[in-house]
Amino acid sequence: VSAWLRDAGVAVDRLTTAQVADAATFSAEKYDALLLEGDAVPTAMLSPCKQYMDAGGVLIALAADNPFEIKIAQDAQGAWRLDPEKPDFAWQTTALHEHLGMKFHWSLDMAYSGIVHTPTDLLKQYLPAAGVVKKGLKNRWFVPKSGKFYPLMRSQQAAGGDYTPQVYLVVNGRRRAIISASRIWTGEANKKLWPHGKETVAALVRLAKDLRDGKVDLSRQLAVTVSETVVTPEPLEFRVPVGKGVDPENATPLARWGRFDGSRLEFGKALEKGGKLSLPEKPDDKRFPSALDAGAMLELALPALGDGPAHLRIRGAYKADRAALAAKLGDATVWNESFVHRVSAEAMNMGFKYDKSAVEFTRIVYLPPDATAARTLTLHNPGDAPVYFDAVQIERRTEPARTVGLGLHTGVELAYDGKTALTKDICKDWTWLRCTARPWWVGPPSDPKRWEKFDNHIERYLALSDHCQIILEGTPEWAAISPQRYAAGGNRKHMVAPDNEKYREIVEHAVTKFADRVEDWELWNESNIRHFWVGTPQEFADFCKMAIPIIRKGDPTARIIIGGMAGTTVSAVDPFAVAMVENGITKQADLFAFHCYAPAGLWDVGYGLIEGHLFSLDCGTEIYANEQGFGWRPGEKWLRQGEFSPDIQARLYDIGMGRLMANGVAKVTDFNAGGDDNVLGIIDENGKPRPAYAVFADYLNLTGRGARRLDVSLTAPDGGALRGVYVAASTHDDGAVTLIANPADVAALHPAKDAANRTPDAAVAVRIRLPLPRAAEYAVSADEGGKPRPAEIKVHRKGNAAWAEVTLALTGRTVVRLAPK
Numbered sequence: 001v002s003a004w005l006r007d008a009g010v011a012v013d014r015l016t017t018a019q020v021a022d023a024a025t026f027s028a029e030k031y032d033a034l035l036l037e038g039d040a041v042p043t044a045m046l047s048p049c050k051q052y053m054d055a056g057g058v059l060i061a062l063a064a065d066n067p068f069e070i071k072i073a074q075d076a077q078g079a080w081r082l083d084p085e086k087p088d089f090a091w092q093t094t095a096l097h098e099h100l101g102m103k104f105h106w107s108l109d110m111a112y113s114g115i116v117h118t119p120t121d122l123l124k125q126y127l128p129a130a131g132v133v134k135k136g137l138k139n140r141w142f143v144p145k146s147g148k149f150y151p152l153m154r155s156q157q158a159a160g161g162d163y164t165p166q167v168y169l170v171v172n173g174r175r176r177a178i179i180s181a182s183r184i185w186t187g188e189a190n191k192k193l194w195p196h197g198k199e200t201v202a203a204l205v206r207l208a209k210d211l212r213d214g215k216v217d218l219s220r221q222l223a224v225t226v227s228e229t230v231v232t233p234e235p236l237e238f239r240v241p242v243g244k245g246v247d248p249e250n251a252t253p254l255a256r257w258g259r260f261d262g263s264r265l266e267f268g269k270a271l272e273k274g275g276k277l278s279l280p281e282k283p284d285d286k287r288f289p290s291a292l293d294a295g296a297m298l299e300l301a302l303p304a305l306g307d308g309p310a311h312l313r314i315r316g317a318y319k320a321d322r323a324a325l326a327a328k329l330g331d332a333t334v335w336n337e338s339f340v341h342r343v344s345a346e347a348m349n350m351g352f353k354y355d356k357s358a359v360e361f362t363r364i365v366y367l368p369p370d371a372t373a374a375r376t377l378t379l380h381n382p383g384d385a386p387v388y389f390d391a392v393q394i395e396r397r398t399e400p401a402r403t404v405g406l407g408l409h410t411g412v413e414l415a416y417d418g419k420t421a422l423t424k425d426i427c428k429d430w431t432w433l434r435c436t437a438r439p440w441w442v443g444p445p446s447d448p449k450r451w452e453k454f455d456n457h458i459e460r461y462l463a464l465s466d467h468c469q470i471i472l473e474g475t476p477e478w479a480a481i482s483p484q485r486y487a488a489g490g491n492r493k494h495m496v497a498p499d500n501e502k503y504r505e506i507v508e509h510a511v512t513k514f515a516d517r518v519e520d521w522e523l524w525n526e527s528n529i530r531h532f533w534v535g536t537p538q539e540f541a542d543f544c545k546m547a548i549p550i551i552r553k554g555d556p557t558a559r560i561i562i563g564g565m566a567g568t569t570v571s572a573v574d575p576f577a578v579a580m581v582e583n584g585i586t587k588q589a590d591l592f593a594f595h596c597y598a599p600a601g602l603w604d605v606g607y608g609l610i611e612g613h614l615f616s617l618d619c620g621t622e623i624y625a626n627e628q629g630f631g632w633r634p635g636e637k638w639l640r641q642g643e644f645s646p647d648i649q650a651r652l653y654d655i656g657m658g659r660l661m662a663n664g665v666a667k668v669t670d671f672n673a674g675g676d677d678n679v680l681g682i683i684d685e686n687g688k689p690r691p692a693y694a695v696f697a698d699y700l701n702l703t704g705r706g707a708r709r710l711d712v713s714l715t716a717p718d719g720g721a722l723r724g725v726y727v728a729a730s731t732h733d734d735g736a737v738t739l740i741a742n743p744a745d746v747a748a749l750h751p752a753k754d755a756a757n758r759t760p761d762a763a764v765a766v767r768i769r770l771p772l773p774r775a776a777e778y779a780v781s782a783d784e785g786g787k788p789r790p791a792e793i794k795v796h797r798k799g800n801a802a803w804a805e806v807t808l809a810l811t812g813r814t815v816v817r818l819a820p821k
Contacts, residue, residue, distance in 0.1 A: 001035065001062065001186070001201055008202035017042040017074075020049075028055035033208035035060045040070040043083045046095050053099065053175040058208035062201070063183040065111075066104065066140040068096035101147025101172035107230060109356065110141040112571035114155030114163040115240040122221045123152040123167070126203035129196055134240050136573030139164050139181040143226045147172035150221050152204075153185065158265060158572060159237040162224040167200075169207070171218065176211055178204050235317035235358035235388040236264040236290075238572050239616040246620035248313060249402065251395035254305050255281075255377075257288045258391035260315060260620075262360075262612030264290040267389060271296040291388040292325070292381040300377045307799065308396055309771050310372050311711055312365040314379075315390040317608070319358035324383025324721055327365065330374025333719035334769075335365045338383055340724045340745040342600045342655075352567030352606070354598065358388070360608030362663045364711040367394070368769050369798040382721055390612070402622060404707040404730045406700050407432030407469070407669035408682075409627055410461070424464050426687070431703045432519060433465035434626060434669050439506050440474035440494035451509060458510070462517055469520040469626075469669070472507060472547065473532065473563065479503045481535065489534045497535030500546040507547045511554035521551050522593065522626075524563035528576035532566070537579030544585045562586065564593035564626050568610045573617075577610065581617040591667070592621045596628040599642075601655025601744070603628050604663055625660060626669040629653075632690055635679030649682070650691035651750065654813060657699055658726035658744035666709045670696060694785070699728070699740055701815050706733035713769040714741075717807060725764055725810065735774040739816035741766060741808055749811060763809040768816075772802040776820040780806055784814045791816060 002012045019025045020034070021044045034052060036059070041049070049068075053059055061067035071091045073083035082091040097104055114137060119130035130153075139155065142164045151165035167180045183189040186204070187197045194200075210216050245261030247253070258266055267290035271277055274295040279287055281301040292298060312327055318339045326336035343355060377394070381387050407430050427433055438457055443450030461468045474494045479502040480486035489496045511521070527533035527540045544562070551560055562585060568574045580586050594610050596603035603625065611623055632649040653670075660668065672680040682692040689697075710729040716722050724745025730738050743749050748762040772778060772795065780793040792807040806816060 001037075004198045004201050005205060007198075008205075010202065010205055017044050020045050023048075026052070028052050028057035031057060032212045033058045033060050033205055035062060035205075036067075037062045037064070039064050039066045039068070040072045041068050041093070041096065043071045043073050046071070046093065049096060050099050053177065056174055056212060058211055059096075059177040060204055060208060061177065061179045062186045063181075064179060065138055065181040067177075067179050069093065069104065096177075097142075099172070100170045100175055100177055101145045102142050102149075102170055103145050103228070105141040105143065105228070107141050109353070109570050110163070110230065111138050112136045112569065112573055112575075113141075113157050113231065113238075114139055114166060115158045115238075115572045116156045117153045117166050118156070120151050120154055120222050122150060122169070122207070122216075123203065126206050127196060127199055129199070133193060134242070135193065136571070136575075136578070137166060137182055137184065138575070139166055141226075143228045144170070147175075148223045149226065150218060150223050152178075152207075154222070154224065157231065157233060157238065158240045158263065159233055161231060162226055163231075164226050165224065167204075169211075178208060180204065230356070232356045235319055236262065236360070236390055236612070239263045239612065240265070240572070241616045241618070243618040245391070246615050246618060248395075248620060250398050251311070251313070251393075252398050253393040253395050254310060255300075255302055256391065256393035257283075257300070258285055258389060260391045260615050261618075262390060262614075262616035264389055270386065271298060288389070291386045292379065293386045294381055294384050297378065297380045300379070302375050302377055302394070304375075305372045305394065307369075309801070310367045310394055310396050312367055312377070312392075312394050313362070314365075314392050315360070315362045317358040317360045317388045317390070318385065320385035322383045322723075323385040323387050324381055325387045326380045326382055326721065328378040328380070329367060329371040330376060332368070332371040332374070333715055334367060334371060334713045335363060336382070336715050336719060336721045337363070338721040338723035339387075342602055342745075343605060352569065354570055354602070354605045354609070357570045357605060357609060359605055360390070360612050361604065362608075362611070364664045366711050366713045366770055366803075368713065368796070368803050369801045370796065390615075401709040401711070402666040404702050404709050405431035405667045406696070406703050407434055407467075407626075408696070409434040409669055409671040410436070426683070426689075427465045429700055429704070430465065430467070432467050432469045432669055433461065434469045434471065434522070435461040436471045436473055436525065437510065438474055439472060439510070440476045442476050442479075442506055444476070444478040455513065458514060462514070467519045468517075469522055469561070470510070470514070470518050471522040471525050471563065472510065473524040475503065479506065481539070485534065492531060492534060495532050495534050497533065497539045498543060500543055503543070504546055504550065507550045508554065511551050515555040516557070518555065518558055520559040520561055520591075521555070522561040522563055523547055523589070526566035526595065527563050528574070529566045537576045538583070540576075541579050541583035541585055544580075544588070545583065548585075548588045559590040560588070561591045561593050561624060561626070562589045564595045565610065566595050567597065567606055568594070568613060570609065574610070574613050577613050577619075578617065581614070581619045586614070586619045586621040589621065591624040592619075593624045593626040596625050596656070596660060598628075598656075599652075601652045601659060603656040604659040607660060607663065607665065622667070623665070624667040624669075625665055626667070627671045628656065629671040629680040629682070630656070630692070631679040632681070632692070633679055646690045646692070650695060653682070653692040653695040654742065655744045657695055658742040658813075661699070661728035661740075662726035664709065664711065668699075695813070698813055698815050701738050701817075702728060702730040702740060704732070705736070707731070707738075710737060710770060712739070715767050717765050717767045722764070722766065725766060727768060729770060731773050735776065735820040737770060737773065737778075737818040739768060739770070739806070739818070740813065741768065741810055741816060742813045743810045744813065746810075763811050765807070765809050768806045768808070770804055770806070772804055772818075774820050775800070775802050778804060778818045778820055780816065780818050782808060782814050782816045784812045789814055793818065
């Protein structure tokens, strides 16, 4: 920075803390501006900085999203430390915040609120080349109190509201400070996004000089007010998409409204309560309402849909119980659902909180041939609260539906191969066994037995399953990115980022030795949290860039999985997902893994958020929900969910699987395969399945025999709204169809406390329409918990198309099989 300023003709001195604290060396009479970097301020400089600003000097904070917050001091050896280090947070200071008339609020969810960053006229005077930047960038939540905020790079939320600017001038009487939140603006952290780092530093200093000389008339400049209450954006209004969105699953749209981009900003205003609107074929998106309030109805003119199977895909959101949406093609009701909103204020996964989030959903509805001749699509909200739209389309598939798989993750310890009754037999029907390789066991190059423990460990997995997914996670000390980083890792040293050149040997060894025996290679686990990745998102992207080519070359038939994210933020963007997309990792990998942990059965909440994040980044990579579960006994804090028991665990599994797979999810692996007493285990240490395993086993019926996801139409027989009923289905190579009809959220079937409170003879009648893979007669059978249930089937034909109507009375989770005669 000093060199840049000298190049710009600015006289610069670099001062120590002692010199700043010495009034004879440092004062406002001698210096126009004092530049600091980062969030820390030496304690000895707090009073001198106050005096400096009182005398008219301008303080400038560079790369400081939380400026002037951390007090530091040198110890006897000269090392800088928090001041004081104990008790926790005693080092925090508000001294300069109060002096400037600004206030800091703690909220991680607000930290990424600013999406659109626009240079103001004040900055343009000093940096004419400055342009608009659209990207979710971290900045702490500061609000003006007695001071005023004059933005230089104004930061606004997706819906337009002001957030703490990325670069701004704070004025409180004679006291003035210029704050830049990120190294992006005043360095070279992202020259593609902002190539003006050097020029920006000079611009800020010239502004400071003009402020000292009274040459800036702030009465003519924009001042912003930032809300002091948590600003929770309306559903689907907190992202600014980087492009035009994705084409889900490469389907051809026959008619489309909006963009699948995680946002509803391209739409017009919401259709008010009880309102009605008809739109012609191919209307401008601004005429399509962004939401339907209770009772509102939207009629859309359709083009001729032609022959062949078609589906209606709706991606949207709701934030209140009993919001609802019904879809009719002509006079035929193809979908009618009253949504169950269960979001609580509890922690979801490792500290990620979704309590202010709307539930983002996807429904893919089969359109029977007798309905596709219709020329209108009617969307109606028969519920009590609004439903919001991301995008709506009627589509025809250009390729087969996604393959379906269901697996389990290993236990914390691999204790079940030979030590208990749990053997390979129970694994044989699982699509996958997900296993961590523990590369931190690999010895240094000087160790003649360096690979022995690592190799034996993987061989134990391969002896259990022919379909292992191996997670390459963990770093031995000799392969760490640096000795300092390894030492700083504390009791998680083995999760430090690796030196990629050294770690390359581990990847090459594993892939070469076990090629063709491993089904999938997963790159790390939960690398978006420090507990599992002691590094940055960019360092993880660099790790992926090293590992992916090695796997592609050494094991070309294996899939590559981006290691599962431990939840996501309820904010405009997730920085880990951004790094994966911007570095091209999502295009190089086959699956993007995500962990859907949540209380109350809400696995679909985090899933919907990360899907929206990825869509907003123009990323349509398939999401694999490869770790989630519920505790059967009290355990870790982030598993809080009230009462615990094996039966409660099973109940939550039922809700979680039902809600998640109703969103078109095709690949799920749950934690924990068991073999120990892990709090999440659905198999105990003696190899005996817990009640939750019965849920998993029912959904396993969707897999095997070339299983592919099948999208169906689910309604009540009379076309009325269904509430709390979820369906998932698949086809098999032999022409058979499997359905799981699950009334997991039907309160009458699942009393909260006592089974004796169950509504007598309660049952939910449903009608499921589905395409038949073969032009044959089909037989239908159904069972609930191993007991036969009555089911009726009616087969229809039109030309070469055949489809079925299956009618059921559900009293619980039911497995339905359709077999060609």
